[in-house]
């Protein structure tokens with residue numbers, strides 16, 4: 088059977104659905120792998136490297152022969168036209184708010200898997216694209232902040248004088264926030280962090296940063312069974328905002344990463360708080376694509392406020408470290424695909440009763456099958 092790796096059509100997407108390592112593994116499973124020419128260029132993987140790993144270099148129209156397509160973004164309608172009915176398509180599908188695209192995938196007859204719906208259970212950790220990409224986004228947020236910040240992060244004591252250490256505050260300490268803390272610490276910043284989940288406090292401290300939050304009863308009960316944050320009460324949010332506002336005024340760099348599953352991102356920093364920061368301070372809003380944590384953040388832009396604070400709202404932040412992001416993403420896709428391969432026939436044999444398949448499968452055999460979308464569109 089054939090697996091196809093397309094070149095991503097979105098100009099802003101430098102990542103790719105396979106690495107030379109994952110190609111080698113796919114070939115090892117018994118597949119013929121076709122990589123569209125130039126697919127890896129944005130991630131510094133040359134055609135020759137894929138070829139050496141055992142792939143054939145092809146063109147976009149080779150998608151029509153594929154039994155599975157491994158990609159980064161949801162296929163466009165034009166791409167879908169080129170796929171054969173029954174092909175498995177693995178990608179980050181971003182289906183909420185894009186129900187028409189889900190319907191298009193059903194009409195195309197592909198079996199589409201939304202990788203971001205992978206359950207966060209031990210067996211699926213190696214397939215967790217949210218974690219692999221959020222980790223790099225957290226790292227890159229610090230690099231982006233440092234780039235916009237016109238001073239050094241570490242304290243430097245030199246014969247010519249002392250450069251003070253930068254103060255970095257991380258708001259929201261999930262996968263991205265933890266990596267942001269670790270990265271800022273490695274660069275020598277003085278780091279503080281906040282979150283509404285109490286379990287985070289120890290993790291923050293173990294990374295050598297200080298934890299700051301209103302630690303009342305609501306806070307102690309704020310974690311859901313799945314390990315995610317709840318939306319906090321208006322009262323809690325107000326008290327937390329007052330506490331953090333005072334702190335933010337003294338920071339050089341603030342990185343926000345707060346998300347709540349199924350809800351818009353919580354607003355953590357109001358414009359009047361941004362206005363209290365020193366000129367030249369930098370805020371990076373990693374939640375900007377989900378509505379933003381920071382008032383005044385603009386998706387895809389670096390905004391400078393009237394008082395000289397830069398608010399960074401880059402899109403696809405993991406894609407800004409594309410080579411590293413693709414390496415991990417490709418491994419995530421491979422790991423999931425491998426669970427769907429019959430080891431004897433060496434062919435795809437999707438077990439529709441498997442919990443990973445149930446959680447991620449959006450469309451199958453011409454229908455929308457995911458419970459969150461079935462019956463709502465078509």
Ligand code: NAD
Nearest residue numbers: 207208218259260261262282283284314316344345346353
């Ligand atoms: P996320 O991206 O959903 O949210 C980022 C962070 O924002 C979270 O820590 C959340 O608590 C925080 N937040 C939400 N509202 C906030 C507010 N008002 N103020 C401050 N912070 C706020 O989170 P994530 O990175 O996906 O991680 C969520 C949890 O899942 C973590 O406990 C993580 O360790 C866990 N996790 C488990 C697995 C696994 O078991 N396989 C894999 C990845 C993550």
